[in-house]
Amino acid sequence: MNILFDCVLVLHLIGWAIVLGGTLTSLRAPRIAPGVLHGALTALVTGVVLVALKQGGAGHGDVSLAKMGVKLAITLVITGLVVVGTRSPEPVSRRLVGAIAGLTVVNVAIAVAW
Template sequence: MDFVHLALRYLHLLGFAAVFGGWLVSLLKHKFDFNNAMLYGIATQLATGIVLYGLASADGDANHAKLGVKFLLALLLGVMIAIPVWKKREKVAAGHFYATGALIAVTAGVAVFWT
């Protein structure tokens, strides 16, 4: 069971890398668009996060408030990323783009600093 937990955590981190990396590449190119890497990354994070939450709840050591906030932030990120990708928008508004980046940073901050 330990291997499954570690593998899921690894996939969760790879999902974060895809979301943040895709956003950073777009920022550095000054394109302000979202790409499939970000979409698949947030989908990976949501899926693995739900399973990790289930495993933590089964062990009895889940911080339900923290994990609930993380789920809501990830769900909001999913919507903010998925809609422009699905509508094949070549560019999003600058406010939307920067808000997505800020939300990525806040989500990572909640994961790291909320104990």
């Protein structure tokens, strides 16, 4: 069970790396990079799976449901911003791309520091 948890955790981290890398490379010429939506959805789905696995006894330590709730809320906002940015006919602003990158960093910081 721990091997499954670790594999899903790696996929989760890869999803966040895609989101952060895609937005940071797009700050100069604001746009939503093609893989950012897939990265956000990957991070969202694998995050939910990680909490379920951890509730089932896999992984290390206990689950802080308050922490997971905050992280889920931030992830939903990030995913929503990415969806709006990819489906909007108007050009994407630097503020939107910066907000996605900033919220991603905040989500990672919460995971590490909380």
